[in-house]
Amino acid sequence: MAGIKLKNIQKSYLVEDRNVPVLNGIDLDIPHGQFTVILGQSGCGKTTLLRLTGGLEPADSGEILWEGNHKTAFVFQEPRLMPWLTVWDNVVFGLKKSEQNKEKIQSLIGTVGLSGFEKAYPSQLSGGMKQRAAIARALAYEPDFIMMDEPFAALDYFTREQMQKELLRVQKVKHSSILFVTHSIDEALILGDRIVVIERGMVKKIYPVETPAEERNLLDDGFISLKRDIINNLNFIN
Ligand SMILES: Nc1ncnc2c1ncn2[C@@H]1O[C@H](COP(=O)(O)OP(=O)(O)OP(=O)(O)O)[C@@H](O)[C@H]1O
Numbered sequence: 752m753a754g755i756k757l758k759n760i761q762k763s764y765l766v767e768d769r770n771v772p773v774l775n776g777i778d779l780d781i782p783h784g785q786f787t788v789i790l791g792q793s794g795c796g797k798t799t800l801l802r803l804t805g806g807l808e809p810a811d812s813g814e815i816l817w818e819g820n821h822k823t824a825f826v827f828q829e830p831r832l833m834p835w836l837t838v839w840d841n842v843v844f845g846l847k848k849s850e851q852n853k854e855k856i857q858s859l860i861g862t863v864g865l866s867g868f869e870k871a872y873p874s875q876l877s878g879g880m881k882q883r884a885a886i887a888r889a890l891a892y893e894p895d896f897i898m899m900d901e902p903f904a905a906l907d908y909f910t911r912e913q914m915q916k917e918l919l920r921v922q923k924v925k926h927s928s929i930l931f932v933t934h935s936i937d938e939a940l941i942l943g944d945r946i947v948v949i950e951r952g953m954v955k956k957i958y959p960v961e962t963p964a965e966e967r968n969l970l971d972d973g974f975i976s977l978k979r980d981i982i983n984n985l986n987f988i989n
Pocket residue numbers: 764765766773791792793794795796797798799800934
């Protein structure tokens with residue numbers, strides 16, 4: 752299965768009768784089976800790019816070509832759980848009865864650290880727990896394309912690290928394609944096969960990261976200089 756191609760994508764919003772350009776001609780290939788990270792400063796158009804790529808909003812002009820069929824799941828910055836459903840029912844929400852393999856769901860809930868909370872309602876969970884339930888819901892759907900918009904931003908350092916590892920494991924096992932938005936350079940370096948730096952609604956630079964994710968050490972000289980290069984390129988506040 753091939754990936755997604757974006758060709759000369761333009762998008763602007765009308766704000767108080769003013770046309771505000773957000774994406775100014777994005778050309779990007781998102782290959783299947785890779786972990787593509789979209790990195791950029793707040794307000795540079797990352798979420799807009801993700802929403803357009805996932806078909807949640809139309810572009811003003813340009814082309815978005817999906818090569819082959821993709822089963823797509825989204826994880827947003829906020830968990831968007833159904834407040835009237837338990838954790839378990841939220842996780843199986845997108846599945847048909849015949850797709851609800853109890854053992855698999857139980858193991859997924861364990862993976863995101865929510866064992867024992869299957870019957871809890873979202874209002875009984877912390878913000879991070881809700882987000883973990885949302886991630887389990889996306890993974891339960893067994894997507895081959897996962898679109899994630901700063902999904903770990905609300906998590907504490909340790910949970911975030913654990914979730915990053917779990918996501919990398921899932922990606923390796925399932926060969927899923929992941930499009931992941933973040934403004935953290937470290938997170939991009941930990942996760943990405945390719946880091947796409949966006950600035951002023953355009954692709955500024957694409958960094959391929961060759962080292963396998965499980966062998967990466969951000970304190971290695973190579974990663975330190977890569978991080979410095981990204982910072983210099985963007986004048987980042989991380
Ligand atoms: N529905 C909308 N209506 C008007 N303006 C919008 C809308 N959605 C986004 N924008 C504007 O588009 C620009 C880019 O927003 P976007 O959410 O894509 O940025 P971002 O890079 O994801 O930011 P952050 O990292 O802070 O989430 C911002 O200036 C924002 O105000």
